[in-house]
Amino acid sequence: MSSVDAFKLVLICLIAMVGLQLLATRLRLPPAAALLLGGTALAFLPGLPPITLDPDLVLIVFLPPLLMNGAYFSVWDDLKSNFASILLLAVGAVVFTTLCVGLALHWVIPALPWAACFALGAIVSPPDAVAAKAVLERLALPRRLTVLLEGESLLNDAAGLVLVRFAVSAALTGAFSASSAALSFGLLALGGIAVGGVVAYALIKALKYLNDDFLMITITLLASWISYIVADFIGVSSVISTVTCGLAIGWYQHELFSAAARLRGTSFWAVMVFLLEALVFILIGLSLRGVVTRLEAHGALPLLIPAVATVIVAVIVSRFVYVFGIDGVGALVRRLRGDATRTDWKATTILGWAGMRGVVTLAVALGLPDSMPGRDMILVASFAVIFVTVVIQGSTIGAVIRWVAPDDTDVRNTRHLNEPQAWAHLEAAQLGAIESLVRDAEGKLIHPRLFEQYSYRAQLSKSISELDTFPTDRRIAHYDIVLAAIAAGREELLRLHRAGMLHDELMHALERDLDLQEISARHNRG
Known part of the structure; x- marks a missing residue:
């Protein structure tokens, strides 16, 4: 042949x-x-x-x-x-x-x-x-x-x-x-x-x-x-x-x-x-x-x-x-x-x-x-x-x-976190990462859209609809903070996994969520 x-x-x-x-x-x-x-x-x-x-x-x-x-x-x-x-x-x-x-x-x-x-x-x-x-x-x-x-x-x-x-x-x-x-x-x-x-x-x-x-x-x-x-x-x-x-x-x-x-x-x-x-x-x-x-x-x-x-x-x-x-x-x-x-x-x-x-x-x-x-x-x-x-x-x-009909008697190791516990760790790390970034030196909130993202984006789009170009500096600043939060969550996720507190399957699931968030943020940042 x-x-x-x-x-x-x-x-x-x-x-x-x-x-x-x-x-x-x-x-x-x-x-x-x-x-x-x-x-x-x-x-x-x-x-x-x-x-x-x-x-x-x-x-x-x-x-x-x-x-x-x-x-x-x-x-x-x-x-x-x-x-x-x-x-x-x-x-x-x-x-x-x-x-x-x-x-x-x-x-x-x-x-x-x-x-x-x-x-x-x-x-x-x-x-x-x-x-x-x-x-x-x-x-x-x-x-x-x-x-x-x-x-x-x-x-x-x-x-x-x-x-x-x-x-x-x-x-x-x-x-x-x-x-x-x-x-x-x-x-x-x-x-x-x-x-x-x-x-x-x-x-x-x-x-x-x-x-x-x-x-x-x-x-x-x-x-x-x-x-x-x-x-x-x-x-x-x-x-x-x-x-x-x-x-x-x-x-x-x-x-x-x-x-x-x-x-x-x-x-x-x-x-x-x-x-x-x-x-x-x-x-x-x-x-x-x-x-x-x-x-x-x-x-x-x-x-x-x-x-x-x-x-x-x-x-x-x-x-x-x-x-x-x-x-x-x-x-x-x-x-x-x-x-x-x-x-x-x-x-x-x-x-x-x-x-x-x-x-x-x-x-x-x-x-x-x-x-x-x-x-x-x-x-x-x-x-x-x-x-x-x-x-x-x-x-x-x-x-x-x-x-x-086998009995599903698999028992997770008690040292492993469940999904709600893992997300609590990740979100606490993310909040800690952005708290100092969303406020200025006087403590004034300068990025409120991170707390009310979609409603703020709608208001922002309406307010700038008459401009010739989009104010990229504001968008970049916003997503820089989002990416910082994601990075902090990823660091905490890896720490929990390497410490043996997180099962591999849950590690992959949460990591995929963070990956999707990061790809979306980088795309929107431009």
């Missing part, structure tokens, strides 16, 4: 995406499921050439910005308070699923080497950040469940990719060491954190010297690929490096970006992520044709159905066994400590059913070497797992949530 044909294919995918999004809305389906089904249907259209995806290109184009977006908008407080639970899912569930799938597959196909069985287990074990976000963003879940699922999807790819690397090496060489794998994972993770931190530090320093909104937004986009590519070049975890970089820039963006840059950047990222997610699922569907064609040529497709069905069942059941087992152990530990808290079967059921796979699973499967034992079966099983988890689980998770 030529470059021009590839571009035309992307345009066709974007056009199809619009229709599929509308169809998903009409049928009340998760967009990810509709896009995957649509891409699969497009793949078998007569006259359409087979689509061959470069797995390395898919990973490097789509994964870094999507990981960066998830990390950038992550809530620090929730991540910290649930970090142990996230790690149990991101690492423990990946290892457990890998073992269960490997054992089940070897039971069905004893001739397949153990390493190849575990390689498939590692490929299908990590739920995907893109799939999880695409399905969960339209569902109403208790806050803790959302944090666990999104946090898991950000970190588990690193564990899965390390396991795949060792499993493939073992399948090709016959050598494997569990201790070496564990040590390698630790080193890769620490290296990824270090690289992501260094890249974030350098970019944050650069952002401080820029005064151009579009350049600042461009740098945040480039940060995803820089952190990913540098980590990959050094040989450490690209996933963890990108997530670390995104978390760091997201933490400092309140101080680095102007109101206009922040609002423009948020809009830019929202549109870009929407397009990338849509293209990912359509391309996954399009890739099925090449896999099926290759297997039909060998007459192997019917023979693989039992093995593929076993893998799908093992993937789904092992996640339920793991999450319910962890919840049970946690309840037992709490009971031994004197806490009578019971297991939360409702939340655990949702965790078990929300294991959607996506782009990483497909890209890693497509990237397996041709000499890998059982490669064709691994490709079919990987696609089948993606298809079932996104289309079936993704389409029914809303019904599961309504059925179990």
